Structure formats: C-alpha cells, structure tokens
Amino acid sequence: MKILEITGGQTLSGTIRISGAKNSAVALIPAAILSDEDVTICNVPAITDTEALCDILVYLGVKIKRASESIVITSNQMENKKITATYSKKLRASYYFMGALLGKFGKVTMSLPGGCSIGARPINLHLKGFEALGATVTINKNCYTIEAEELKGANIYLDFPSVGATINIMLAAVRAKGKTVIDNAAKEPEIVNVATLLNSMGAKIRGAGTSSIEITGVSYLGKCFHEVIPDRIEAGTYVILGAACGENLKIDNIIPDHIEALTSKLEEMGVYLDIGADYIIVSHTAPYHPIHVKTQTYPGFPTDLQQPLTVLLTQCSGQSKIEETIYENRFMHIPYLNQMGADIRIKNQSATIIGPSKLQAADVVATDLRAGAALVIAGLIAEGKTKVTNVEHILRGYENIVEKLTSVGAKVEIREI
Numbered sequence: 001m002k003i004l005e006i007t008g009g010q011t012l013s014g015t016i017r018i019s020g021a022k023n024s025a026v027a028l029i030p031a032a033i034l035s036d037e038d039v040t041i042c043n044v045p046a047i048t049d050t051e052a053l054c055d056i057l058v059y060l061g062v063k064i065k066r067a068s069e070s071i072v073i074t075s076n077q078m079e080n081k082k083i084t085a086t087y088s089k090k091l092r093a094s095y096y097f098m099g100a101l102l103g104k105f106g107k108v109t110m111s112l113p114g115g116c117s118i119g120a121r122p123i124n125l126h127l128k129g130f131e132a133l134g135a136t137v138t139i140n141k142n143c144y145t146i147e148a149e150e151l152k153g154a155n156i157y158l159d160f161p162s163v164g165a166t167i168n169i170m171l172a173a174v175r176a177k178g179k180t181v182i183d184n185a186a187k188e189p190e191i192v193n194v195a196t197l198l199n200s201m202g203a204k205i206r207g208a209g210t211s212s213i214e215i216t217g218v219s220y221l222g223k224c225f226h227e228v229i230p231d232r233i234e235a236g237t238y239v240i241l242g243a244a245c246g247e248n249l250k251i252d253n254i255i256p257d258h259i260e261a262l263t264s265k266l267e268e269m270g271v272y273l274d275i276g277a278d279y280i281i282v283s284h285t286a287p288y289h290p291i292h293v294k295t296q297t298y299p300g301f302p303t304d305l306q307q308p309l310t311v312l313l314t315q316c317s318g319q320s321k322i323e324e325t326i327y328e329n330r331f332m333h334i335p336y337l338n339q340m341g342a343d344i345r346i347k348n349q350s351a352t353i354i355g356p357s358k359l360q361a362a363d364v365v366a367t368d369l370r371a372g373a374a375l376v377i378a379g380l381i382a383e384g385k386t387k388v389t390n391v392e393h394i395l396r397g398y399e400n401i402v403e404k405l406t407s408v409g410a411k412v413e414i415r416e417i
Contacts, residue, residue, distance in 0.1 A: 002395075004388040004402075006379030007411035008361060011284075012242065014408035015250040018235045019045040019399040020069070020228030024190040026093035027167045028197055028228060029053045030100040032073040033062060034174060035201045037223035042070040044228055045399040048392065052090035056097065059087060075104075083110035085142075090114055091396070095123055095164060098146060099171030102135060107147035125162050129169035132156045133176055153178030153217055161186040161297050166213070167194050174203040176217040185213045188298040189258050193229045200224035232258035234398060235280075236305045237373050239263070242282030243271045244312050244381050249408060252279045261301040262309070265291055269316060290318035290355070295326050307333050307374040313353040314342040315381070320353040333371035336364040340382055359383070366390040369397045376401070380410055 020043035029050065032039035044050055046069075054064055054071070061079045065072040080101055088094040088111045101108035113123070127137050127146070133156075135148040153176050158165055166186040173180035185191070187209055195208030201224045204216040235254040242249035243266055256263065256275050263273055263280070269288045274281040290313070295303040303326040313320040314337065324330045331351055334344050340362045343354040361384030366372030372394035379386030388394075391414060394401060405412045 001389065001417055002391040003415050003417050004376070004391045004394070005413050005415060006376065006386045006388065008359075008380055008382040008384060008386060010245065010380065010409050010411055011247050012245055012249050012380070012405075012408040012410055013247045015252050016238050016404050016408060018230045018238070018251060018253045019043070021045075021190055021193070021231040021233075022047060022049060022397045023163070023188075023231075023233070024193045025050050025228045026053060026091065027096050027190065027194045028226065029057070029071070029073070030093075030096035031171055031194055031197055033057070033060075033075040033078060033100050034104050034171065034198070035221040035223065036076040037074070039073045039201065039223060040070060040225045041073070041197075042225070042227050044069055044071050045231065047396055047399050049091045049093060049396045052087070053093065055090075056083060056087045056094065059083075080105045080107065085111035088113050095126065096168060096171065098126060098130070098144070099168035102130060102146050102148070103151070103172045103175045106149065106151065107145070109143065109145045112142040112144070123164070125158055125160065125165035126168045129156050129158075129165055129182075130172055133169070133172055133180065135172075151176035151217075153180040153215070155181045156183065158182065158184045160184075161211070163188050163191060166191055170195065170198065170205065170213065170215060173215040174198050174205070174217060174221070175219065178217055180215040180217070182213040182215070183211065185211055186297060187211065189229055189232065189255070197224065197226045200226055230254050233302065233304045233370075235259055236262045236302070237308045237377075237398070239266070239273075239280055239282055240305070240308045240312050241377050241380065243284060244315065244377055245284055247283050248281055249283065250279055250281045254278060254280065256280060261299060262305055265293055265301065265309075286315060287356075288312075288316040290316045290320040292321045294323040297326070303327055303330060304370050306330060307370040308377055310334065310344070310351065310353060311337065311374050311377045311381070314344070314355045314357045314359065316353070316355045318355065320355070322351045322353070324349045324351070332367040333374045336362070336375060337378055339364065340378055340386075361386040363387045363389070366393045369393050373398065376412075380405075
C-alpha cells in the first residue's frame, strides 16, 4: 500500500504544466477502436486510468504503440470478447467500451464498470440511448449484453445532461444508419474533444458543446491524429492550491475559458489572478471573503472542483456555503478536514464552512479522486506532517503529482508501507 506524506507550511512558486485531460483521454482511447486504421492520440496523461484502458485494449487484441505522451491504436484485428469484471471494475470509464464495441460490432458484453464511490452513478441513460438506437439490453448478474442486428438513428432526449451518456451514445451512433439527435446533451469541453476525434476519423457530428448534437451515421472510419485537451480539473486544482499557499505560482498549458466558473468565484473571494492566453499566475493574497457555490453541469461550477475548493474556503473570514447538486456522496473529505481543525457543518446536500481555520496535520484517507486532491491541499497548508492513505485514488487522475508539487517547493513523497 502507498502512503503520501506531506509536510505543510511551504510557499509554492514556479511553474506547473497541466497534462492532458483525464476525462477526455478515457473516452478518446475507447473511441479509437471505431476506426480500422491507425489512430494517434497525443498528450495522453500517464495515469492509472489510461493504463487500465490500454490493458483492456491489449486484452481485446488491439495493437498499441507508445511514444512519449502519444499512443497509436490499431484495432483492425481486434476480437470482440467479453470484458470481465477484472478489467471493467478498474475504472468508471470502462463503460465507453459499451458504445464503441456496439458501434463497431453491433454487440458488446461486459461487466458493471467501477469508479469512485461518490454517489449513485447509474448507467440507465446510456442503456436507454442504446435501446433507442435499436439495441436490446440484457442484464445477468451485473453483466450487460447489448446487441443490435442494425443500429438506426433516433431522436434521444436525456433526462439529465450526462457526460458519460452523451459520449457513449455518440460512439454508438457514428456508425448507425441514418441521423441521430441527442437533446439535452452535456456541453463539457471533453465532449467536443471526443467529437473532434470522431470527425477527424470521418464521422459527421454537429453541435458538440451545445445542448443538441446531430450525428449522421457513416459506414467507415479511418485514420487520424488527435490531441487531448488540457485537463481543466487538474488546472483548477492547482489554481486553488496557488490561492492557498502560492507565490506567483504559474499554472501553464491551460484553456482559461474552461475554468471560468472557478476563476470568477476565486476573484469574488479576493484572489488576484493574472490570466493569460494559456496560463494563470496566482498567489496567496488573504484575507479572503466567504462565498456561496452551487455545483452544476458545465458551464456551471464543476462538482470535481467542489472538494478542493472546500479546503480554500476554510481560510476565508466568515461563513461560506457549498451546495452539491450532482453527487450525494461528495462530502466524504469533510470529516477529515474537521479532524485537521476545520469548522464545516453538513446538512443534507449543503456544507457550511466557517473560517478562517488553522489546519493541523493528521492521518487521513483519500476516499475518492477529488477528495484525495482536497486532502493534498489541506496537507500543504497544515502545520506538521500529514499522511494520506488510499493514494491510488489520487494517482488515477493526477499525472506526476509528486514531481509537479516538489518542483515548485512542496515537501511531498510517496512511500510504500
């Protein structure tokens, strides 16, 4: 088991370069199998989630070539085998093989996907979308078989603008016969990134990034070269960290528009941000004002940044409030923050943070990916040495986090125990 040890109280300065987006890469890799030719994806983050997806590709007989941050995927000789729980449970995004294999072969059999336990994360919207395209869904002991003699375009309305369902339906629809329209689609930048890949392969997708996406099916998808966009959640996490303990900390290789919901809230708090074309420079400039944040689908405030932001709100003078509207178990980091000296009270799906609080080091547990990121920030501003277990959660989504933090002056190390 790995443990992360953090000695707090350091001022961080220098440059952190943001990696490719986890939430984009984990969809792009399964999407690549829809082509029968070489697909090259660059700026792929070296995280355990992308490694797990590549393991699935190898299991299916897909050829993979790696070079630095690039992956070349060739799937013209792949086998459509059942994806067992051994592979599917490693990460939530394994479910993108449902749409990709259904689109390529007309059939997929796989076990229930895994992922962080942050609340109910049903895949019913994905399945309803597949059924609308003409597929039949059979469930037997947490194993799904989805098949269709022929996929046909359809008008599909999503009850909730789910990122996963939007992408999965797109993957199945690109090789369906006729036109598919997804209404109330999610608008996240990662969806645009996936649609751009598919269009580069020869798909006909319009409207990605809006609430209505139109897909005209094609019979063949070919080779392409594609780049993963910068990770807006990683960028936001490090910007929050800079506001907590940075001094001219530069967060580089980002798309500032993608985190505008965060930066506008930080400026409301009193954080000074120097926002450039592809970077943000941030410093700790307390005292900070309390704020009210409500998580929403994009372009609203992202649920994935709620947990890291909670730590910064413990340093505000007064009472802040966070309303979590996406996942019901996104407050599992709060008992650990209170253990470290924070004053946070939870009622239903809201958290009230009363500050400022002087945080003290403690032994804490990363219950999920973004809770882990929050505890890393807490450890960096706390007095003493914080020990974080369940580090594997953090490594799922933050490439080279130890190296990036130590390069700007943090005292952080991972040890095996």
